[in-house]
Amino acid sequence: MINGELKSKIDSLWDTFAAGGLTNPLNVIEQITYLMFIKDLDDLDNKKKKDNLLLGLNDYKSIYDGEVQVDDDLVVNGDELRWSTFKDFAPDKMFTVVQIEVFPFIKNLKNGEDSSFARHMKDATFLIPTPGLLSKVVEALDEIYRLMDADVSKRADIRGDVYEYLLGKLSTAGRNGQFRTPRHIIKMMVELMDPRADDKIADPAAGTAGFLVEAAEYLQTKKKDEIFYTKENKHYFNNEMFTGYDTDQTMLRIGAMNMLTHGVDNPNIDYHDSLSDQNTDKDEYSLILANPPFKGSLDYDTVSNDLLKVCKTKKTELLFLTLFLRMLRVGGRCACIVPDGVLFGSSKAHKSIRKVLVEDNNLEAVISMPSGVFKPYAGVSTAILIFTKTGNGGTDKVWFYDMTADGFSLDDKRTPVKENDIPDIIERFKHLDKEIDRKKTEKSFMVDKKDIVDNDYDLSINRYKEIEYKPVEYPPTKDIIAEIEKLDKEANDALQELKALLKD
Known part of the structure; x- marks a missing residue:
């Protein structure tokens, strides 16, 4: 910050x-x-x-x-x-x-x-x-x-x-629902997905290419030998691995410069309205990292028919989820940020896309984030969805995490604080086998697919989190009344003393 x-x-x-x-x-x-x-x-x-x-x-x-x-x-x-x-x-x-x-x-x-x-x-x-x-x-x-x-x-x-910070100064920032993803959240998502040297990575709402830059840096640091081992691998990293789309020419210019100065010579950073017929990508990518715009509603005639066939809606956040599934190849993974409404919305479209994620693919994790994460630009409540495209199911249990701190205060100032769940999230996600027996009263826990189905595919953590109530013992009523009377007497005595002093 x-x-x-x-x-x-x-x-x-x-x-x-x-x-x-x-x-x-x-x-x-x-x-x-x-x-x-x-x-x-x-x-x-x-x-x-x-x-x-x-x-x-x-x-x-x-x-x-x-x-x-x-x-x-x-x-x-x-x-x-x-x-x-x-x-x-x-x-x-x-x-x-x-x-x-x-x-x-x-x-x-x-x-x-x-x-x-x-x-x-x-x-x-x-x-x-x-x-x-x-x-x-x-x-x-x-x-x-x-x-x-x-x-x-x-x-x-x-x-x-x-x-x-500079982009936050734009009076138009967020007008289309784009909220700049904080760098530490991007880093967390990239680390959770652990990009591979042979991945083909995309962000269909790339903005300044923050996710792509972080993925490139992660690979250059953690998988350096694999990337630069042969001329073919190096060429792939520089020319074919990364794709980013946006509809803002300024963002595209910044994104292209950003990638070049972070060691990627020729990424595919291009002008595309990702939700329209302009974007024909299908079964193409092995990893998608994104924070798509939560614009609200679009006109049907601006949206690709392919997406509307799967999810008939005007809401961009639902359409982007449908798009991610189309763009991923089988076995491809996705980590994306969605507004909380996606998790529990009751419309037919909301339920439909959640059902597709749970029944037709492998939904792995729902990480609930506090609303202050996007401040001072926005106060929206969001979550990270992590899933793998299978096309034939695979969801058995879904891991939920209730993030309450990200290392910064959750007000507009966003000053550094000690409380930070991010290291714990990364460590636990890498060892999900140890999460199975955790109770639903803890910060993270597993939920059986059956429970999610029974709850109409609701993915909000509050639906499954159990609150542990601890009994509090109060003294008998007569003791409380006696204490009140004692305090009243002390207050009255003090008042009388004050009056006496004023007479003197």
């Missing part, structure tokens, strides 16, 4: 843009994102060069080496394109270099390739109007990075939180 000095610096940067004449929040976020990308490119290049030398190799070709062609008509000294170089230029020179050289350079990075990055950067525009504003912004971002790097082990998390 962003707080303290870092939050103050970002707020100050936002004010700097406003004072410099750039007031549209979306434009401000885009310009900050481009500059962060330019900084990250420089850092990533230096890291790759150092790693290459440490391995005793001498075959790394830097994107900044020698003379670099930034567009059709201009060749420049590559070193001048580095953040670490131009940040020290005088404002006028810095402005010229960034506008004329650096910005065309990042736009054309994947020029000639049919990559998502090249497609989404094609329409990117440099909008910072003056040298003075650019100089102030570069200086402010340098300081923000210094604060982010104070704890290198958490830099990736903090960087994601910075994006989340």
Whole structure:
């Protein structure tokens, strides 16, 4: 979570843009994102060069080496394109270099390739109007990075939180039901699903590609040998493993940049209305990670007929669940966030999709989350559903967990606290065999499929959780009355003493 000095610096940067004449929040976020990308490119290049030398190799070709062609008509000294170089230029020179050289350079990075990055950067525009504003912004971002790097082990998390905090400033944020998923919740979901090196991973509501980035980082950390063992595996990781869809071009640009700076060269980040006929993916993916928008209602004519055949509804949260089942191959797994209404809604569509999950597939877990998880952006109550597509059943018992703390206060401030169920959730999910005999009065427990069927496929934890009432013994009524009389007498005596003092 962003707080303290870092939050103050970002707020100050936002004010700097406003004072410099750039007031549209979306434009401000885009310009900050481009500059962060330019900084990250420089850092990533230096890291790759150092790693290459440490391995005793001498075959790394830097994107900044020698003379670099930034567009059709201009060749420049590559070193001048580095953040670490131009940040020290005088404002006028810095402005010229960034506008004329650096910005065309990042736009054309994947020029000639049919990559998502090249497609989404094609329409990117440099909008910072003056040298003075650019100089102030570069200086402010340098300081923000210094604060982010104070704890290198958490830099990736903090960087994601910075994006989340910036996006929270959009007045349009959440208008379509999109709520930025907190980084620690994404990390938990990725760890629960334990992505494999041969997975094909998708997020049909990708936004800034947070789930895909975290899955990539998890694999680079935990499955590094498998991913980079052969050229074929490395090519698969960089070009075929990750797919993300969104209908917001700004989010797609940020997502493509986000993936590139996290070591994935060419993910399939594309413009798709996932619920429409535009999305034809079927039996394609082995893992879906998503927090789809809870928009409310759509018109039937904008929704794919394939989805409506399974679940006739206008509610996006139900349609996305239907979509996930269609997009997954048999044996494919999904971890997704849904609003609580999905768990107990009484409409025919609600019951229908829950029945499909329980009867036709393997519903493994329902993790109930407290409503404060999405604050300050929203106060919705949500849950995580984890299931495997089988097409022929498989649900025997469903694991329920009542998360009451996620390591942060559940108010708008979201300050760090000691209470945190996330480590316990991860540990217990990895050893579900030990959960079978736990009582329904505990934080987590198993529920038989039969009980769920008997309850009309209700998946709300409160339907099955048992409350243990402890008897409280009170003193006899006559003793209580005697105590009240005693207190009344003491109060009256004190009042009389006060009156006596006032007469004197």
